[in-house]
Amino acid sequence: MLQPQCFRNVFTVSHYLLRTLWVILSRFCKQLFLLAFQPTCRPLTPTMSSKITPQYNPAKVEASAQAYWAENNSFAVTEDPAREKFYCLSMFPYPSGHLHMGHVRNYSIGDAISRFQRMQGKNVLQPMGWDAFGLPAENAAMQNKVAPAKWTYGNINYMREQLQRLGYAYDWDREIATCHSDYYRWEQWFFIRLFKQGLVYKKAAEVNWDPVDKTVLANEQVVDGRGWRSGALVERRNIPQWFIKITDFAQELLDDLEKLEGWPEKVRTMQSNWIGRSEGVELDFGVADQTDPTLQTLRVYTTRPDTLFGVTYVAVAPQHPLATLAAESNPELAEFIRTQSNVKVAEAEMATMEKLGMDTGIKAVHPITGQQIPVFVANFVLMSYGSGAVMAVPAHDQRDWEFARKYQLPIKQVIKPATEAAVCDLDTCAFTEKGLLINSGEFDGLDFEAAFAAIEAHLKTAGKGNKTVNFRLRDWGVSRQRYWGAPIPIIYCDKCGAVPVPDADLPVILPEDIEFDESGSPLPKLASFYEVDCPECHGKARRETDTFDTFMESSWYYARYACRDLVDGMLDERANYWLPVDQYIGGIEHAILHLLYARFFHKLMRNTGMLKTDEPFTQLLTQGMVLKDGSKMSKSKGNTVDPLQLIEKYGADTVRMFTMFAAPPDQSLDWSDSGVEGSFRFLKKLWKSTARHSAVELPDFTTVKLSEPQAALRLKTHQTLQKITDDYARRHTFNTAIAASMELLNSVNKFNEGDTDSGDEFVIQEALEIIILALAPIVPHFCHALWLHLGHSEPVIDARWRAVDPAALVQNQVTVVLQVNGKVRAQVDVPRTIDKASLEQLARDHEAIRRYTDTGTVRKVIIVPERLVNFVVTQES
Numbered sequence: 001m002l003q004p005q006c007f008r009n010v011f012t013v014s015h016y017l018l019r020t021l022w023v024i025l026s027r028f029c030k031q032l033f034l035l036a037f038q039p040t041c042r043p044l045t046p047t048m049s050s051k052i053t054p055q056y057n058p059a060k061v062e063a064s065a066q067a068y069w070a071e072n073n074s075f076a077v078t079e080d081p082a083r084e085k086f087y088c089l090s091m092f093p094y095p096s097g098h099l100h101m102g103h104v105r106n107y108s109i110g111d112a113i114s115r116f117q118r119m120q121g122k123n124v125l126q127p128m129g130w131d132a133f134g135l136p137a138e139n140a141a142m143q144n145k146v147a148p149a150k151w152t153y154g155n156i157n158y159m160r161e162q163l164q165r166l167g168y169a170y171d172w173d174r175e176i177a178t179c180h181s182d183y184y185r186w187e188q189w190f191f192i193r194l195f196k197q198g199l200v201y202k203k204a205a206e207v208n209w210d211p212v213d214k215t216v217l218a219n220e221q222v223v224d225g226r227g228w229r230s231g232a233l234v235e236r237r238n239i240p241q242w243f244i245k246i247t248d249f250a251q252e253l254l255d256d257l258e259k260l261e262g263w264p265e266k267v268r269t270m271q272s273n274w275i276g277r278s279e280g281v282e283l284d285f286g287v288a289d290q291t292d293p294t295l296q297t298l299r300v301y302t303t304r305p306d307t308l309f310g311v312t313y314v315a316v317a318p319q320h321p322l323a324t325l326a327a328e329s330n331p332e333l334a335e336f337i338r339t340q341s342n343v344k345v346a347e348a349e350m351a352t353m354e355k356l357g358m359d360t361g362i363k364a365v366h367p368i369t370g371q372q373i374p375v376f377v378a379n380f381v382l383m384s385y386g387s388g389a390v391m392a393v394p395a396h397d398q399r400d401w402e403f404a405r406k407y408q409l410p411i412k413q414v415i416k417p418a419t420e421a422a423v424c425d426l427d428t429c430a431f432t433e434k435g436l437l438i439n440s441g442e443f444d445g446l447d448f449e450a451a452f453a454a455i456e457a458h459l460k461t462a463g464k465g466n467k468t469v470n471f472r473l474r475d476w477g478v479s480r481q482r483y484w485g486a487p488i489p490i491i492y493c494d495k496c497g498a499v500p501v502p503d504a505d506l507p508v509i510l511p512e513d514i515e516f517d518e519s520g521s522p523l524p525k526l527a528s529f530y531e532v533d534c535p536e537c538h539g540k541a542r543r544e545t546d547t548f549d550t551f552m553e554s555s556w557y558y559a560r561y562a563c564r565d566l567v568d569g570m571l572d573e574r575a576n577y578w579l580p581v582d583q584y585i586g587g588i589e590h591a592i593l594h595l596l597y598a599r600f601f602h603k604l605m606r607n608t609g610m611l612k613t614d615e616p617f618t619q620l621l622t623q624g625m626v627l628k629d630g631s632k633m634s635k636s637k638g639n640t641v642d643p644l645q646l647i648e649k650y651g652a653d654t655v656r657m658f659t660m661f662a663a664p665p666d667q668s669l670d671w672s673d674s675g676v677e678g679s680f681r682f683l684k685k686l687w688k689s690t691a692r693h694s695a696v697e698l699p700d701f702t703t704v705k706l707s708e709p710q711a712a713l714r715l716k717t718h719q720t721l722q723k724i725t726d727d728y729a730r731r732h733t734f735n736t737a738i739a740a741s742m743e744l745l746n747s748v749n750k751f752n753e754g755d756t757d758s759g760d761e762f763v764i765q766e767a768l769e770i771i772i773l774a775l776a777p778i779v780p781h782f783c784h785a786l787w788l789h790l791g792h793s794e795p796v797i798d799a800r801w802r803a804v805d806p807a808a809l810v811q812n813q814v815t816v817v818l819q820v821n822g823k824v825r826a827q828v829d830v831p832r833t834i835d836k837a838s839l840e841q842l843a844r845d846h847e848a849i850r851r852y853t854d855t856g857t858v859r860k861v862i863i864v865p866e867r868l869v870n871f872v873v874t875q876e877s
Contacts, residue, residue: 050788056687058651058781065781066167074797075169077125079577085125086117087578089558091586091594092129095155095177096136099162101626101633102587104643105659105669108778109623109734110585111168112660115777116728117582118169119801125578126169127561129176130156133485133550139229141484141516148484149512152179162644166652167781169797174564178553183560184486185507186570187552191478192489192500193608199245202498205477206319206384209237214520216481230518236341238319242479242488242546246600250275250471253599262619264666267591274592276472281305281456283465285314285391286365287322288372295321298364298375299387301470305459306451309440310393310414312404314364315357315378317388323377326360333358333377340379355380355403367464368441368455378403384474394430401430414439418447476597478549483521485547486510493534493541502535508543521545554594555601558584558616571610584617591622621732624668626659633671641671653779654680660734660778683782686745686775689752690768695791696761698769701805710763711812713751717767718808720744724774725804734778741774765790773802818843819870820852836863843869 069075079085090110093103114126137148144151156177163170176183194200208217212230222234246253254275257268280303290296298314316323318340327334336358357378364375380399381390394404394411404411415435417424424431434448443451459465479488487508489501501508511529514522523529523545534541562575580602586594595617602616625632628639646655657679663669706714720740727737748767751760769790776783776796787796811832816839818826826848830839840861843849852873860872 050785052687052691052785052789054688054691056684056782058653061785062165062167062652062781065784066164068784068795069167069169069797074795075126075171076173077123077171079574080123081577083121083123085578086114086120086122086583087125087581088114088117088583089127089561089581089585091584091590092131092554092557093159094134094136095130095132095152095159097155097158099159099643101641101643101659101671104166104655105626105665106585106587106623107163107166107168108656108659109621109665109732110583111656111780112728112734112777113583113585113732114169115780115797116801118797119773119776119799121800125171125174125561127174127176127564128163128168128170128172129174129557129561130159130178131550131554131557132156132177132179133547133553135482135484137484138482138516142518147512147514147516149179152177152484165644165647166656169780174561176557176560176564178486178550178557179484179510181507181509182567183557184510184548184553186560187486187548187556188489188501188506188508189503190556190570190605190608191548191552192503194244194604195490195500199248199604200242201245202240202242204238205241205243206236206382207239207241209235209239211235213518214481236319239481241477242490243475243477244600246476246597247471247473249600249603250277250473252603253473253596256599256614259615260617260620263617264620264622267588267595267620267622270591271596274473274596278303278470278472280468280470281452281459281465282468282470283308283367283391283459285367287375288363288365290362295325298322298389300389300391301386301468302391303470304393304396305455305465306434306437306440306443306446306448307393307396307414308366308368308391308455309437309443310395310412311366311373311391312394312410312412313374313376313392315376315381315390315392315403316360317381317383318377318379319383320377320381320388322362322375323360326362326375326377330361333360337377340377353379355399355406357403357407359407367459367462374409376403376407386470395426396430396432398430398432401426412439476549476551476600478552479546480549481521482547483514483516483523484510485550486553487523488544488546488548490544491532491534491541492544493537493539495539496534496536496541499535499541505535510547521547523547551593551597555597556605558598559602559605559611571605575610576612579611580613580615581617583619583621585621585623587625588622595620621665623665624663626669626671628671630670646676650676650680651781653782654683657683657738657775657779661738662735664733664735666732682742682745683779686771687782687786689745689749690772690786690789693764693768693790694761695789696765697791698766699762701762702807704759704762706759706763707757708812709751709754710757710759713747713763713767714808715811716744716747717763717770718804721770721774721802722804722809725801728777737774738778741771744771770802772796773799814866816843816866817868818846818849819868820849820873822870825849825852832866836865839863839865839869843871 088110090107110126114124118124132152137152140151141148178184191200208222210217210227210230210232212232213227217227217234222228225234226232227234254272254277257272260268280301282299282301285298285300287296287298300314318337323337327337355378357376360375360377362375363372365372381388392400392403394400394409395413396415401411411426413424413426414437415431416438417433418435422433422435437443437446437451443454446454456465456467487510489506489508491499491501493499511526516522530543530545532541532543533539558581559571559575559579562578563572566572598616602611603614605611606614627633628641631637631639633640643655654676658676659669661679662672662675720743723740724737727733744767748764751764772783772786772790773796780797783796787799792799813829814832815827816830817824818828826846828842828846830842840863844853849871853871856873856875858871858873862870
């Protein structure tokens with residue numbers, strides 16, 4: 001027999017079933033109403049949509065999207081003067097063989113910008129290529145017993161496949177590799193043009209020389225004075241090198257930094273400091289007891305002629321002619337000079353290393369006082385900078401002070417503080433500030449500007465000096481004693497000298513089928529390469545066996561992309577269509593050399609009539625590093641992450657999304673496995689939300705009356721669109737664009753949880769479309785599938801970015817703050833159209849306000865429409 005409790009349970013279950021059936025029937029009836037009475041809300045037919053399953057399958061989705069792009073050649077682009085162009089370029093990689101997460105982040109940023117600009121209707125170029133020459137290929141050749149060319153080409157093929165797995169929108173028809181002769185041919189051709197214009201010259205220059213490997217080493221390849229690979233003591237040698245006169249463009253390179261408003265200020269400052277313009281005085285010290293006319297004067301440059309009376313010694317480089325002369329009769333000095341031959345040739349090293357020197361016994365003569373002062377050989381002076389000599393003022397230069405204290409040289413104060421706030425204590429450090437002259441004869445009491453002018457005039461009258469502008473920048477040494485690089489197109493003839501290779505004989509092809517061993521470049525030993533006839537006298541001659549610095553290739557590759565298929569010239573008019581690059585992306589480590597050389601090369605190409613613009617890159621984005629456990633990813637630390645393993649597990653879009661979401665692009669990204677999982681969960685959530693939505697055509701919203709929840713969702717949708725548009729177009733903060741998309745999806749799902757109403761499909765469809773458009777530049781495969789599911793016949797790559805609807809941003813309600821004596825006591829949502837009187841009454845009636853007004857006197861009410869109501873209340877005593 002049923003108990004009363006059982007009757008209640010049966011009744012409850014029956015009631016629940018009836019209620020559920022009623023909800024289902026009501027939703028069905030509303031859909032019928034939607035179809036019958038609102039024809040603008042027409043569900044899309046199956047032929048206009050591509051249904052997706054509820055389960056997100058990254059491998060299948062990405063294969064399908066990439067097949068579509070390949071079949072339709074979706075990213076090939078040609079010049080179209082009728083359309084606004086946008087050239088987006090990420091710095092091309094060295095083909096080491098494997099992508100790392102730094103590559104993924106760099107190229108994901110560039111791809112997102114490119115795809116967004118395409119959605120703006122612009123004609124977008126995004127190419128890719130390979131910075132293929134360089135020392136790593138030679139090292140790999142020795143380690144793996146394989147020719148550098150074979151190793152490099154194999155790596156290029158593998159890395160191309162890796163990049164294609166990630167779905168980047170590259171125009172692969174424009175692919176270049178700098179080790180191909182059809183590329184470096186034009187580099188050789190251009191070098192010859194510069195040679196004929198007098199912008200190229202050859203002179204001896206100091207280099208780091210490994211006597212075992214018989215090659216020049218970069219400074220970072222010298223470890224504790226030894227070659228990083230051979231372990232041999234590195235020598236500082238003077239070797240003939242080819243230079244390009246970048247110093248002729250120093251002022252223009254400096255001035256044009258002002259035009260680069262789209263560059264980070266930090267990068268512009270770094271370049272300005274590297275160029276290092278200064279105004280100073282070039283002056284001559286005499287050399288006592290010298291009969292050789294070439295050694296009777298010692299020229300120095302100083303930006304502080306006001307300190308001239310404080311000079312207590314002169315320092316020269318170990319390779320200076322005076323040092324060589326003194327060493328002839330001083331074995332101890334000769335040994336010191338020899339040991340300094342193992343010091344790195346780098347200004348940065350000079351700044352931090354221990355200051356060492358030795359008295360030459362030679363005396364310099366002060367240009368004004370006639371006083372004799374010692375000449376020291378010092379390891380902090382470079383022969384390649386200026387004249388290889390500096391005047392030392394220990395009282396007013398910290399480096400000179402340290403050296404003087406070490407070798408017990410006089411320290412003479414000639415500048416005193418101009419204010420009581422400045423302190424001069426020469427027992428603890430040099431006084432380097434500008435002030436007033438003392439102990440300077442007739443110039444005592446002058447300030448810096450007056451002393452500069454007066455001392456310079458005195459020296460000029462005496463024929464011992466004059467004002468000059470100097471630059472820290474030095475000419476660009478472009479030759480390397482290495483094999484894997486572009487051959488320098490010069491032939492040496494005993495009769496005719498250095499002769500450029502005739503254009504008809506270009507390119508000078510680098511032999512690729514060679515045996516590479518550990519005895520240095522094979523080119524000087526390869527007679528079939530270096531034995532040639534002189535192009536002018538046809539006598540026996542010898543080809544240059546040095547190769548170009550790899551910065552030569554990377555200084556103009558951006559321009560060659562514009563006319564990759566050109567066979568009879570370096571550039572054509574297509575370069576003027578595409579250049580300058582609108583957006584350049586790369587690491588901050590390239591802020592000086594690569595970017596400076598590229599700017600210089602651009603001006604050279606402009607001056608030869610190939611280009612019409614002054615600068616190569618309009619906007620520059622320097623992305624941050626990818627870190628793991630707080631340090632930069634590196635194989636030596638064992639903290640690298642393999643992108644391909646992540647792609648296999650989560651798909652390329654998840655990997656791309658995480659690298660874009662974890663941090664702003666210009667800041668370092670700290671790797672997080674849980675962050676990757678989080679990105680994957682979000683994509684699955686969005687996929688599921690879209691899969692359960694039945695696509696409809698969007699109506700003209702001006703003809704549709706929306707309910708309050710619908711209007712609220714549409715408001716959120718267009719607020720999100722407004723923010724994301726700014727995130728992409730101006731701020732490049734892709735992480736916040738992703739976050740805003742996540743918030744909007746949450747709003748859509750919350751909206752779906754409520755009761756349905758006529759027209760819900762409109763606002764849901766629109767919100768989902770905005771989310772997918774917003775994420776399409778970041779997760780393109782994923783959005784390709786969802787966009788088709790939402791009923792669109794064209795792919796999302798061809799969709800236009802949506803414009804914000806101002807009408808959608810009009811809020812029917814606003815939040816008003818309620819205050820008492822300026823302190824917030826409550827917030828209320830009120831109709832936007834509420835009048836002041838009604839707003840004041842609503843505020844007076846609020847419980848949080850009455851708590852104060854019931855026990856006090858309202859002296860004043862301040863109302864700011866749509867913002868706040870403030871009651872000025874005094875309490876009864």
